Amino acid sequence: MSIKSKILNVLFWSIVSAAFIGPGTITTATKAGANYNFDLLWALLFSTLACLLLQEASARITITSGMNLGQAIAKQFEGKSTKTLVLILIVGAIILGSAAYETGNILGSVAGLSLVFTEFPEEVFVLGIGVLSVFVLSIPSFKALAKFMGVIVIIMGISFFTTAILLKPNMTDIIAGSFIPQIPNFSALTNSTSSAGLLVLALIGTTVVPYDIFLGSGVLDKKQKISEMRFGLSIAVILGGIISMAVLMVGTTVTTEIMQKVSGETIITEEVVQNNLYKALSYSLSTKIGGWAVYVLGLGMFAAGFSSAVTAPLASAITARSLFEKGKEKEWEPKSFKFKFVWGIILATGLIFGLVGIKPVPAIILAQALNGLILPFISIFLIFVVNDPKLMGRENLNGWLVNIFMGIVVWVTLILGLTNLVKAADTAWDMALQDGNLTFISISIITLGATALILHRIYKIRNRKKKIIAS
Template identity: 35%
Template structure:
């Protein structure tokens, strides 16, 4: 099998969940708990692979995204209205709020790489804007504007590979304790680690990636291959891209554990991690970490608005112009949030609550959809249903705990 077939729509998922939120969460996990939460990372990657395989298979067999399938299969008006409201709240409104964090995180990486240039300071003082956010938002617009799936996929493959190189190289420079990483595979919950575990899993297993993957798979393999061949290529794609995302997250966790755990140092964000590496491990580690943060922020700044647009298009049958307007509006909101140092805590809280409700519902819907007659010979087998049920149970526990903490 050619190398190109190893990377496809699953790379969009990796680009989506390896964003500033994941970098911050993995950094805090490593800084505060060392390697003790590696098991939670392994679980989250495994659960993601199970769900994303179902989403990709649904897209390939039906030729439609998750939103389209949701609209066709959920016919009861009250249930459909509730589902639509949750998707819009969790995916569209939520991604608008998160987009500010994506651009802010990418800006932190750019600042660590190139510092406060005089022309940037002058422009910021004159306009009041975060110039890095504007420039990076413009790059996201350029990538998405032509609407060519192949171009978007290639851009994100490049960003994921660059992230992998940056973060894994940083980890190797810091010389991690591989025996401690192995010990962290055994499940344990250190004191005060519950919130971090929820965050680590919650930043990887997210509903909007299912919309993104199903639509991407339907687009990539529509009318181009036989279904068995497309499913074979999709499986190779998932086995390559999703674990690669887990390796990137592990590299960040490991770097933070080496730099901070047991040293009595405090870390507030991923930017702190990049800057703190220089006195410990040299300037190369700082630059690599900062470059990885920049690539992570930019990749999520492309995928978050795209996922929201896919979800809304499937549910509401948007035209091509409306589809473009959706992702463009989300990028503009993100630039505004990042530029004016807004802290949309209420919106993000609202989105997190909606995500907590939506994730097990979407997981249940996926199980229903991939077992429906429309899947014919490509329905779930017994093992896939068992794994799906296990992930559903985990999402219910995760969502219940998240909602309890949100309202407590």
């Protein structure tokens, strides 16, 4: 590949980064930095590698088999009574999740613009983002659309990199936070005992998202070589992870004193932090770097929100197409009514709730529960398929080291999934769970046993199929 081709390849795969770096990632990473300084950088490093492993496996399946992830799942359940239920569950979870979070994507983008253009009402920004999103989503070529989103990621990266570098963070703290896993139990921001366990899961959950895996598989050129895919995907995802880490570093500037000043509250609670986080961050950066830093932050926040406001509807349409297009390929082309209808519903939902300034909380709770089921399912499905010698051939099978790493990722997605289910149930039915740490430990032990059984099952099936092929 020429240097130009390599750059375009990275730009293309940056659509994956555009999808996972949204307002949820910005908020969660900022909170992690504000509460625990650099201590949770390792969680972002892990989640970046987990995202890369799952995306690479999904893309490798697509290149080797000629089927994207949705098609591969549909084929795996062909002729089985559970096929319809599985497909509806997956597409329902992806579409509902995208619709529920689309409001946050749009409002996050608006929050960034409001830092730069303070004189305009938010409704104008919401409508403007809606019009721009329709224009981008109407681009018929996935390649062109992906490269456009890559440019948005570059803008985002420059904004947060510049801000983080100008803060001159301590390199020793960065290295220690990145490579020494720990779950601190004291928040520097609220000045109280507070376990970081759920925040660690939130950092992983905002990076490893189900619809992003379908998105990467759906836009991939099936003629691309595996080596080319790995190069572009690796650089793009790692850069996305570095951007998330830069956001966490920027979040470390928010102190208790600053939060008290901007909120007017003496005691800093989780609710106070949630309501005043961006305001405190803006104040902190303007005093430490200069007033212009707020504009750079605003640009980065806009890019993060807008990129997710586009990729969430796109991923939903791609997921629906990949699962239901068999025999109806022309009806699901990017220019078709069905394809546009799916992304149109997602975008319209976000715009309606965005205009009234309300987040659809019940839908978000249900989406968390459904995604809690879907993410482990996809992770387990991927590790089974990439160990299938019939489908992948001997040369594209997982090695034992990759299987160990993917096993760890499966374990974490199971923890994340069950935790999201418990959180959703707790919120919906007010179960009043008293000991969050005990729940977390219990889920971790149960899912570790389940992961061990899954890996054992995979190796038994893999060896049996190898013998059948050899004979």
